[in-house]
Amino acid sequence: MPLRWRIAALVAVAICAVVAAVGLLVHHASRDRELTQARESARTTLDRAAVTYARSGTVQGTGASLDASGLPAGLRDLAARGRQGTEYATDPAGPAMWAARPAGGQVLSVRIDMTTTLRDISALDTSIAWAGALTTAAVLPLGVISAGRMSRRLRSAAGTARRIAGGDLDARIDAAPRPSDEIAEISTAVDTMAAALQQRLRGEQRFTADVAHELRTPLMGLVTAAELLPDGQAAGYVRDRVRVLAALVEDLLEISRLDAGAEEADLSPSHLGPLAEDITARTGLPVQLVVENGEEREDGEEREVWTDPRRLERILTNLIVNAHRHGLAPVTVTVAADGRTVTVRDHGPGYPEGVLRDGPQRFRTGSRERGTGHGLGLTIASGQAQVIGAALEFANAPNGGARAILRLPDAEPPIHG
Secondary structure: OOHHHHHHHHHHHHHHHHHHHHHHHHHHHHHHHHHHHHHHHHHHHHHHHHHHHHHHOOOOOOOEEEOOOOOOHHHHHHHHOOOOEEEEEEEOOEEEEEEEEEEOOEEEEEEEEOHHHHHHHHHHHHHHHHHHHHHHHHHHHHHHHHHHHHHHHHHHHHHHHHHHHOOOOOOOOOOOOOOOOHHHHHHHHHHHHHHHHHHHHHHHHHHHHHHHHHHHHHHHHHHHHHHOOOOOHHHHHHHHHHHHHHHHHHHHHHHHHHHHOOOOOOOEEEOHHHHHHHHHHHHOOOOEEEEOOOOEOOOOOEOOEEEOHHHHHHHHHHHHHHHHHHOOOOOEEEEOOOOOEEEEEOOOOOOOHHHHHHOOOOOOOOOHHHOOOOOOHHHHHHHHHHHOOOEEEEEEOOOOOEEEEEEOOOOOOOOOO
16 A cells, blocks of 8 residues: 555654544543533432421422332432432333432432433544544545555655666756755655765776776787787787786776767668677687577568677677686587577586675676686676677576576567658
């Protein structure tokens, strides 16, 4: 149930509880007061009737009676023992307050009818109930409006937090400061957290970019010097390590460009099956390529996708290299029948839980059984997938092995005119 309706229901319940409590208090107070007044009136009338009976031997005109048939049995027994008292009772004639005492071997009693009094109390209860209903009808809309405003502010804060979690570090709630307002405090805290997170991430991105740029120039000289070394085992090892270091620097530069949003896709129509075949062949790694029967357009031609072939090659190459480096053969690349989905799967231990939960993280390779590395390949693949508008998902196959699923977007070809 949404918060606004919970608050509205709470307001309604609170009003009803207050009205019920006030109604019960007023009802019992009014009833007790009326019973006390009726009891005092019955005693006074009984005392006067007793004086009249003692003087004249009759009770006519006093409002009392001797041995009344409707007298409650408890009062009759009390008078028989020579005592007097009062009792509230309901008889066929209605509710009444009785008073009785012994008088010359008989029972002298007075009956005060309370039908009208109790009817007035019932009318008072009805009035209180109507007042509660009207109060609820008047206050509840105000509670709904107030709860709605609170709900909208909370939803706005939650939406901004989700945008920040999705990578939009410029998103802010920008709530107006309000004293003693918890929602405003939460909004300010979220904005402060987002600003601090943005500053920290940008600092890390600048550091990565600066390090990569600073290393690139001396590294190029190192590559040239390594190529001039005389052939031999040591020279070959140096060249190999220099090539690895050069590839690492290029990866860092690419990540810095992706972080800065400087990459733009150059889309063109392509058939995914032949494109995937060329890409897998250029990797130079053993790959099993499976191209399922593709969908056809109304004119009978195979369905095309609009993508950036260079960036698609970068994505698939990184996924294939990662599968060979951290998984086990055979590595399979499957182009689905829809013509826009590619799956890269190995038969190793699968992706670690951190990759499945949080996605690829730079300089984090996950579990030990996945091997060693810098953790940049999957990070670059994810970044390039975002550039071309594709979705890259990481999962583990039910019967073992890591599985990366790349879904290219549905897109209409551009209109030229």
